[in-house]
Amino acid sequence: MNKSSKIFVAGHTGLIGSAIIRKLRLMGYARIITRTHKSLDLKDRKRTESFFSKEQPEYVILAAAKVGSIQANDTYPAEFIFENLTIQNNVIDLSWKYRVKKLLYLGSSCAYPKKCSQPMKEESLLTGSLEPTNEPYAIAKLAGIKMCQAYHRQYGAKFISVIPANVYGINDHFDENAHVLPTLIKRFHQACLKKSKSVVLWGTGKPKREFFYVDDLADACLFLLKKYNEPEVINVGVGQETSISQLAQKIRKISGYRGELVYDTSRPDGNPRRLLNSSKVSALGWKA
Numbered sequence: 001m002n003k004s005s006k007i008f009v010a011g012h013t014g015l016i017g018s019a020i021i022r023k024l025r026l027m028g029y030a031r032i033i034t035r036t037h038k039s040l041d042l043k044d045r046k047r048t049e050s051f052f053s054k055e056q057p058e059y060v061i062l063a064a065a066k067v068g069s070i071q072a073n074d075t076y077p078a079e080f081i082f083e084n085l086t087i088q089n090n091v092i093d094l095s096w097k098y099r100v101k102k103l104l105y106l107g108s109s110c111a112y113p114k115k116c117s118q119p120m121k122e123e124s125l126l127t128g129s130l131e132p133t134n135e136p137y138a139i140a141k142l143a144g145i146k147m148c149q150a151y152h153r154q155y156g157a158k159f160i161s162v163i164p165a166n167v168y169g170i171n172d173h174f175d176e177n178a179h180v181l182p183t184l185i186k187r188f189h190q191a192c193l194k195k196s197k198s199v200v201l202w203g204t205g206k207p208k209r210e211f212f213y214v215d216d217l218a219d220a221c222l223f224l225l226k227k228y229n230e231p232e233v234i235n236v237g238v239g240q241e242t243s244i245s246q247l248a249q250k251i252r253k254i255s256g257y258r259g260e261l262v263y264d265t266s267r268p269d270g271n272p273r274r275l276l277n278s279s280k281v282s283a284l285g286w287k288a
């Protein structure tokens with residue numbers, strides 16, 4: 001990949017896609033191709049094929065997906081599996097058909113089994129049952145990884161899959177699709193404004209997560225686009241975990257909120273731990 005390579009960043013308005021664009025621009029890549037969801041629905045095979053045929057991208061970063069909270073996954077499982085499978089089927093297959101030199105697919109740590117030994121190693125994928133709340137999404141993510149591997153094996157396509165830890169940062173979602181970190185920021189902020197007596201958190205607060213700043217992930221993705229060509233998935237994280245209650249206390253302190261913190265244990269916790277073993281990417285020479 002060089003500074004004049006034509007690079008399609010699918011999902012460039014999202015949390016990860018926008019960070020990749022920032023990084024590419026910072027590094028002097030001049031031929032970045034983007035399409036908004038509105039202007040090109042990647043579920044539409046015909047229109048997506050016209051786009052590939054016209055633009056002939058050399059590199060593809062697939063950061064377009066339907067992503068959401070535990071609640072959103074639980075409420076719209078059909079949309080999570082259908083939309084993700086369709087987007088990735090189209091983009092991966094068309095990347096092969098239009099001879100894309102390299103594609104980077106973003107997997108998810110939800111693809112690891114619920115009871116995976118921690119920290120989670122790449123070889124643990126498909127060794128046990130998934131967390132039920134987001135199983136349809138996780139199945140779609142696994143299918144994307146397998147599809148990259150199949151195209152690698154059958155056609156020699158350089159399609160790589162990256163599994164990032166829980167990402168946060170600029171362009172995060174604060175709506176009903178929000179992940180835990182922006183949800184907590186919003187709840188404490190609103191509680192401060194409204195002078196609420198309590199802030200309610202979903203679950204027990206005990207689950208632990210590895211929070212990963214999105215610009216570090218963008219850096220890792222560009223590093224891997226240059227250095228990594230293997231079909232095996234590769235984890236990317238920071239190697240540190242924080243419990244939801246620790247995170248809540250931290251945000252509460254920063255926000256200045258003085259009310260009560262209530263844990264609604266009738267709500268699901270999701271996976272108890274999600275720490276990635278990122279020794280493979282470290283051995284290649286990348287660190288956050």
Ligand SMILES: NC(=O)c1ccc[n+]([C@@H]2O[C@H](COP(=O)([O-])OP(=O)(O)OC[C@H]3O[C@@H](n4cnc5c(N)ncnc54)[C@H](OP(=O)(O)O)[C@@H]3O)[C@@H](O)[C@H]2O)c1
Nearest residue numbers: 011013014015016037041042063064065067106108166167
């Ligand atoms: N966020 C995390 O913590 C995390 C962790 C691990 C892996 N990942 C993976 O990283 C990828 C990107 O996640 P993200 O957090 O950046 O998600 P995001 O912020 O929701 O961004 C998704 C992007 O995809 C676009 N998009 C959705 N459906 C589309 C369609 N049918 N056609 C065209 N564009 C479409 C969205 O556009 P609109 O907003 O206009 O719909 C948006 O630009 C996903 O594959 C996700 O599984 C994320």
